[in-house]
Amino acid sequence: MAELRKIISDAERVTNNETIIEQHSQDLTYHSPYPPEVVVYPKDKNEVHQVITFAYQHNVPIVPFGVGSSVEGHVIPIHGGISLDMTLMDKIVDIRPQEFSVKVQPGVTREQLNRKLKSYGLFFPVDPGANASIGGMVATNASGTNAVRYGTMNNQVLGLEVVLADGSLMKTGGISAKSSAGYHLTNLFIGSEGTLGVFTEIILKLYGIPEKTVSAKAVFSTVEQASETAVNIISAGLSIGRIELVDEHTITAVNAYRDTNFAEKPTLFLEFSGMEHWIEKDVALGKSLIEDFDCIDFVFESDPLKRTELWEARHQAVFAIQAKYPGQKPMSTDVCVPISVLPEAIENARKTISDNGIEGAIFGHVGDGNYHVVFMVDPQSQEEIERAEKINHDIVRFAIKNGGTCTGEHGIGIGKIDYLQEEQGSAYHLMKVIKHAIDSKNILNPGKIFN
Amino acid sequence: MAELRKIISDAERVTNNETIIEQHSQDLTYHSPYPPEVVVYPKDKNEVHQVITFAYQHNVPIVPFGVGSSVEGHVIPIHGGISLDMTLMDKIVDIRPQEFSVKVQPGVTREQLNRKLKSYGLFFPVDPGANASIGGMVATNASGTNAVRYGTMNNQVLGLEVVLADGSLMKTGGISAKSSAGYHLTNLFIGSEGTLGVFTEIILKLYGIPEKTVSAKAVFSTVEQASETAVNIISAGLSIGRIELVDEHTITAVNAYRDTNFAEKPTLFLEFSGMEHWIEKDVALGKSLIEDFDCIDFVFESDPLKRTELWEARHQAVFAIQAKYPGQKPMSTDVCVPISVLPEAIENARKTISDNGIEGAIFGHVGDGNYHVVFMVDPQSQEEIERAEKINHDIVRFAIKNGGTCTGEHGIGIGKIDYLQEEQGSAYHLMKVIKHAIDSKNILNPGKIFN
Incomplete structure (x- = not known):
């Protein structure tokens, strides 16, 4: 000190x-x-x-x-x-509206940035739910509900300023919209979880705020119908901004928590966004596609406040579980599977947690096959931790066996090191080679991604 | 042997x-x-x-x-x-329409792939002009006219199978739509120009073929007006698939070559694509934005054959120059600048080639600030080669000074090694560290990217 x-x-x-x-x-x-x-x-x-x-x-x-x-x-x-x-490094350094880019320090949060951008008619789309720092979002390759339209952090960073392990300062990328100048070091640092360098500046792509946004909700009899509908809606080329799946047990938990009476069935939450003249017909086309799959109920809403209400059950999914187990801390699985496997994966996950006597929320970024099982764990109980890890283990195994990944957006940290090795095979070895080449003393976030 | x-x-x-x-x-x-x-x-x-x-x-x-x-x-x-x-490794291995992905061998060409995908209502959007192999497109991080909507190869590859320098086989990424499982080795290999490994399989993202496509052409008095109009059209959130700028001297060359009589003025070539009900009004909105910038002439066309005719001058730009200098071989600059700098950059480039007594075509991917100056060089003449390199030097210097890059989409190869070092500074050093860590014997495409 x-x-x-x-x-x-x-x-x-x-x-x-x-x-x-x-x-x-x-x-x-x-x-x-x-x-x-x-x-x-x-x-x-x-x-x-x-x-x-x-x-x-x-x-x-x-x-x-x-x-x-x-x-x-x-x-x-x-x-x-x-x-x-x-x-404390929370400055928005340079907004370039004509270039659709912004340079920020890593401590700027997502909401802080979007508040500032609003007056330019611009926004930064990646939305992991939490009001995360941009630096943290780059470090974990965050994504979230908007990824089906805008992709992950991996698609959103034009350049970085990084302090390397030896203290030297390096810049990658830049303010031009694209580049083929040598290796994509920017993308190597995105998702590196603090193990390769510390960001001091980040240049992000920006997007115009869509002229019109409409939210919708569709209730189905089975998770499979909901998932298939989602694939069809995306295939159709409609202006989908978000498309999320919440399973029936999770809706039941929300009803108990909020004293609401949402239909306790698999539900798709959707957002259409784009030019005003696109949306009305896009919603109508979406509705007709949804009805082809025995949708039980379909509602849509364009008023901002009522849009939030419509998404209530999705937003409350985690809190509904958390509220029932005060003093406990959450665990979230994060596998991502090929979309065609998603219905079976979710069914399998629900069975896994039920078999283990656990109550959990399941919700999926159904546009990209990434879904979460969130449940509460007593961090003092070794038995509960082991049970949680077993559940995660079974869910990850199912994903890897079916061509998926152990983490769609949360990263490896300390929780998924063994799975990374299993999933990535010899690529894991190459990751270690790169880590050693860039941080030979292993001082940057040691014990994360690698043992 | x-x-x-x-x-x-x-x-x-x-x-x-x-x-x-x-x-x-x-x-x-x-x-x-x-x-x-x-x-x-x-x-x-x-x-x-x-x-x-x-x-x-x-x-x-x-x-x-x-x-x-x-x-x-x-x-x-x-x-x-x-x-x-x-x-000879030209197999399309696995099309997964529901996952919007395809696995191909590296020798598959872009056109071969799109012919095959058509019956699924899908396409692969990256279009560098040439009927390049997918392996080559990954190796150079190709992009082209579609990048304004779909991004570059850097955004399109889900996974790779790579043979490393020691002959070992490695897989990166996979078939799931996203992943945060460790370092993004896939993106490290994209744009590595054969210096880190040889691809044996490539998993690409796919997209639905837009329901409707309309082409348009707008003629302006100045490059600046055309560029500003392009920025405004993109900002407006219209369904732009391509937006290209061709300068007046290039149109003159095309007229001479093809005996056409296109207005010899800076011209924007546009493509709108999306749902049918989006397009008519998008084109009308585009037209009104264009008229705000003193557009001299605006035409649009939805018939496929006539759309091609409309883009004639853009497609013929390079051939018009090539045809005049038989026996010579082309050189193309490839800088990418922040979009706000583009009008000045193009004006400066035109002056540079005129000052050197050269006739060249200038056309720009105006949506991303990447533009090319293409002119012919006698490869036997040391004097001509030196003059070509001087022109490139001046154009690159202007770009780097203004926050741009020496290459937007062609890559470094042997032609831009010095500029890579100048532009990337200490990042260049880190690229060499990575090259050495992965190919310590320097057997993979030696002398490219690095000396």
Whole structure:
């Protein structure tokens, strides 16, 4: 700490205050906490450079920390060292409306950015649910409900400024819309979970806010019908912005939690967006496609407040489960399977959690085959943790066996290292080669992605 | 050759036939040819594995070859060795319409793939102009006229099967629509120009063929008005599939070549595509936006044959220049600049080539700021080559100074190595670290991207 305070003299920004240490020892989930030795809040790239240079010289682990909303233990400093909290680096540096791009510091949050962009008629589409920091979203290759239209973070970053393990500063990409200039280092750093470098600036693509947005909800008898309908709607080329599936048991839990009376059946939540003159007919065409699949009920809504109400059961899915188990912490599976496998995968997942006597929410980004099973775990109970891991294990195994991946959007962290190896085979070995080539001392977020 | 024929006994597939050697010693451009010692045509991944294992053991350079349509000397074996012609590996392995994906071998061409996909109502959108092989398109991160809607190859590849420098086989990514499982090796190999591995299978994203496509052409007084109009049309959220700019001098050359009488003014070529009920009003809105910028003439066309006619001047731009200089070979610049800089960049480029007494075509992917200056060079004349390189130098310098890149879609090859270093700074160093970590013997396409 004494050495670090030579770099950053402001005592509040180099601290081992108990509350702050505790905050930086955990994430939102059941993963066991472990404290950093010190929490450092850099204010600019030069401080990041100096702190990491110090850490490199003294072999001290560096664990970047955004808002702490990741869910695979990414921010837990399992080998101690420095938790590098990036939240003071929260400047929106340069908005370029004509280029549809913005340069931000990593501590800027998604909602902060979109509030600022609104007056330009622009927005940044990736929406993982949480009000995550942009730096954290890049680090985990976040996506969420908008990915069916806009893709993942992997498609949204034009350039990065990164401090490497030895403290040196490097820029990748730039402000032009595309480039074929050498290897795509930008994409190598996206999803690297703090193990290859610490971001100090991020250049993002932006999009025009759609002229019109309409939400809709369609209730089906079976998950299979709902999934097939989703594929058909996407195939048709309609202006779908989001398309989400919630299973019947989850709707039941929401009804109990909110005292609502949504039909307790598999439900698709949809959003159409685009030019105003596209939408009316797109919704009508969507409705007719949906009716071909024995839809029980279809409603749509364009008023912003009522649109939110319509999506209520989707938004409340996790809270409905959380509320019933105070003191416990959530676990979320995150497999992504080929879309044709999704109905069977969801059915299989529901059976797995029922067989284990667990109550959980299941909801899927049905446009891309990524779905989550969220359930609560007592982090003090080894038995419960083991049961949770067994459930995850079965769900991941099903996904990998069917050509899927253990993580669609949450990343590996400490929770999925074994699966990464199983799923990626010799590619896992090459990832380790690259990690070693870029961070030979293994000081950047050690123990994440790799053991 | 004797050793290679132990691997591949079919003499026609391991050859030093003079014509075949010559074909594999050059690309389409002014770059100096250099012959491989042998050309090998593998038929499957096992043969690729064996050939590369042999090359690794004996330190023989391996230069992958598709259809040879790249333009920066990528396929020229400047250090001799084996030209690995992938054209016999041309199977479309697995079409998954419900997943919007297809698995192909690298020798499949873009047009071959799209012919096959048509009956499924699907298509692969990346269109670099040439009927390139998919393997080559991945290797150079190709894009082209569709990139404004669909992005580049960097956004289109779900997974790869790659033979590494030591002959080992590795898979990256997979068939699920997204993944956050470790580093994005897929994106590292996209645009690696044969320097990190040889592709044996490629999994691509697919898209539904738009229900309706309309082409349009708008003539302006100045390049600036045309560029600003393009930005406004894209901002408006209209269903633009392509938007291309051709400068007035290029139209003049086309008129002389084809005896046509297109207005010799900066011209925007547009394509609207999407649901039928979107298009009519989108075109009308586009027209009104265009008229705000003193458009001289606006026409649109939905009949497929007449659409092609409408784009005639755009399609003929390069041929118009080529036809005037028989025996010479083309050079194409490929900078990409922030879109707001594009009018000035094009004006500057036109001045540069005029000052050097050169006649060239200028056309731009105005939606992404990437534009080409194409002119003919006598490959026997050192003076002409030096003049061409000086022109390229001035155009690249302008781009880099204004936040752009030396290559939007053609790649580095042998032609832009110095600029890569200048543009990417310390990122260039990290690229070399990665190259060395993955191909320590430097047998994979040596002398490309790096000296």
